Amino acid sequence: MRQLQIEVSGLEPGARLLAPAGMCSPEDAVSATTVTGGDIVTVALEPELGLTALWIEAANETVTLTHTITPAPKDQGYPEAVYTSRINRYTVAADDLTEASRTIAAKAGGGRAGIDALVAEAEARFTYDHPEARFNDGAEAVPYLSCGTTPGSCVDINTYLVASLRAAGYEAGYVYGYFFPAEKGGVTHDMHCWVVTRHDGEVLDWDIAHHMKAGLGPTKPGLNPRPGWRVALGHSMGHTYRMGETLAQLKLLAEPMKRGPGGTWQKLPIIARLPAT
Known part of the structure; x- marks a missing residue:
């Protein structure tokens, strides 16, 4: 079991973030997520993809998500979606x-x-x-x-x-x-895909x-x-999430994104950490 931490900075209290809640892969799975520096308002579903996202309200200038990563069950594959x-x-x-x-x-x-x-x-x-x-x-x-x-x-x-x-x-x-290069000691500043x-x-x-x-x-x-x-948090392109009256239509949701004016969605500075086993 490992703890993946994603620290998001550059926020103002009351800002809303949408963040991926994780998925299962042949290697591991996100089994739980906690948030410090903010509150989870609701969990939104992407019904076609079977993915969920966390709708978070920031209380401070920095919000940290901590995902608990556990080994995948034997014979676990990627989701069919x-x-x-x-x-x-x-x-x-x-x-x-x-x-x-x-x-x-x-x-x-x-x-x-x-x-x-x-x-x-x-x-x-x-x-x-x-x-x-x-x-x-x-x-x-x-x-x-x-x-x-x-x-x-x-x-x-x-x-x-x-x-x-x-x-x-x-x-x-x-x-x-996210991919964490061995030479960087389990730290990265952006997403990765394959x-x-x-x-x-x-x-x-x-x-x-x-x-x-x-x-x-x-x-x-x-x-x-x-x-x-590396840790898989999601898959596919073309995502739609609805949080009450707020609609997010995104290319993908790999890193936490801030809701901006006019329905825009903005990336913010992050530091992701995954201690080596």
Whole structure:
């Protein structure tokens, strides 16, 4: 059992936050959550995804969420909703990306070889970066990157990969939470995401961004190509939560977000800690 602490700063008393309550994964599960520096007003459900979020009112300038992390039961998998295709602009491939993905997978021979080929193709289309403008901003579907490289974060790379895999007929999902590099002693300041595939009963995790950042060469399956620890807190893109008269429609809910004016949702500075076992 471990304690994942997420400290959110830059608040004013009375501010409202929406934070992921966690999920089960093959590795572990969030079994309980407590809040200091604020109060949980209600728990909101994302019915299509089976996820819940905590609606928190800050009492101080800093709010800390403490998630109790327990080992997953034997044979625990990812929730079935991880693999469910949903129709929104973050998940559906544009026609040319669909055609290219099917061609690439078929040329590789289909099956697991097709997955490997699509992972390699996504890796070849990006350089790791955090651009202000994302490659799919303003697009109604995930666009095809036909040549050259595009700067992108783990969010961008995995958006492209999941859309590509699903377009080629594979079961694939987008999972997010936190990764704690071993060299940083169990501390991080932002979220991380990865991709899971399921084919012929084999479930594999893929982390292209870590292979890029660490110079590990072509991406191979595995949760921690970089030494460290990770916790899954949620999955999928396109979330809707209702808290009374307040409606939150979000790309994803990986870190606590503050409700701003005009229905906007803002990220805030965080420090996440997970003591090593």
